[in-house]
Amino acid sequence: MRSVRPPFLLRLLQATTRQGWLALGVFLAIAVVLLPTLHLLVPEGSPFHVSSYVITLGGKLLCYAIVAVAMDLIWGYAGILSLGHGLFFALGGYAFGMYLMRQIGRDGSYQSDLPDFMVFLDWKQLPWYWQGSDSLLWALVLVLVVPALIAFIFGFFAFRSRIKGVYFSIITQALTYAAMLFFFRNETGFGGNNGFTDFKRILGYSITSPEMRVTLFALSALALALTLVLGRYLVSSRFGRVLAAVRDAESRVMFIGYNPLWYKLFVWTLSAMLCAVAGALYVPQVGIINPGEMSPANSIEIAIWVAVGGRATLIGPVIGAAIVNLSKSFFTMAFPEYWLFFLGLLFVLVTLYLPNGVVGLVRKLKQGARS
DSSP: OOOOOOOHHHHHHHHSOHHHHHHHHHHHIIIIIIHHHHHHTSOTTSTTOOOHHHHHHHHHHHHHHHHHHHHHHHHTTTOOOOSOHHHHHHHHHHHHHHHHHHTTGGGSTTOOSSOHHHHHTTOOSOOGGGTTTTOHHHHHHHHHHHHHHHHHHHHHHHHHTTOOTHHHHHHHHHHHHHHHHHHHSGGGSSOGGGOEEOOOEETTEETTSHHHHHHHHHHHHHHHHHHHHHHHHHHHSHHHHHHHHHHHHHHHHHHTTOOHHHHHHHHHHHHHHHHHHHHHHHHHHHTEEOGGGGOHHHHHHHHHHHHHHOTTOSHHHHHHHHHHHHHHHHHHHHOGGGHHHHHHHHHHHHHHHOTTHHHHHHHHHHHHHHO
8 A cells, every 4th residue: 555645744753853953942932032032122232132243143143154164965965065166155155145235326437327347447337147136035035046047057967977975066166166266357247356336225225224134134044944943844854865875885875776866956956045044134234245155265165164053963064154153243343364274173073073063072971971
């Protein structure tokens, strides 16, 4: 007799433990209700007031956490180490940045309908690929479709050719480096080395207003929560089990009749889309996007977040992104010339003494306490 699969929502509920749902609920209550309330309604002189700096920094960390989870889906669960995920993050930022630049209108330095950098370069009209960029809906479509299309095409040929391991990592790094050089050129129509900045509004609302700041912060928190739930569902499903088998023994998976290409291609494309969503949320909160976001160093840093937190754990990359970036905020202010040395030392120490990351260490300590 053929078994009947439970409905999607039931399978989703089964994929996450009660403790997991509780932790997610507490996180959303704090990020969507408590912190915005303390920022908007509590006076600045009060010790309970949450400053705009904290909201902005928190929003950045949430966006980084989404990228880290996206990396964990392909590296931790599929065994695909990408050193070019900064490209998809930046593409999402540029796609939404185009909309933000159009929303400036005639409030720019040159009081023109064209973005300031185009006026400076003596452009007379918008390029064809900028058409429709004044629509928020079209911008959101670009955020999802452009990175997904690039990831799908690249991944199809790479996975079909069975390129993997260090060779795949090097190719992804070369891809993001080539894209960075392309976006640095003024004639491409993306602002050259300065990128996009001086944003004014979203849907007519000031981008720097406290209400917009907490809205973007709350949206980032919701996006992270949805990413974690989606990730938990995928890795707990039959798809996730096949993906883990591909990671551990791809040849055996092929021998029993599965085609790893489509499993790897799906999770690779999904990961790229999640990075793009994070980039789209990141840009209006920091107020700038430039080709530097595509630098190979940024993509390597994403891998470090996952390694520090713990691969194949979902929550570990979130913790790793927070630890590394909070440390970065401190060290770049206190010891700016030593930050990269600290980052390298952190990666070496984690590789040698914490192969399973912070989450692995916590689990080991719990097991030791029980025994």
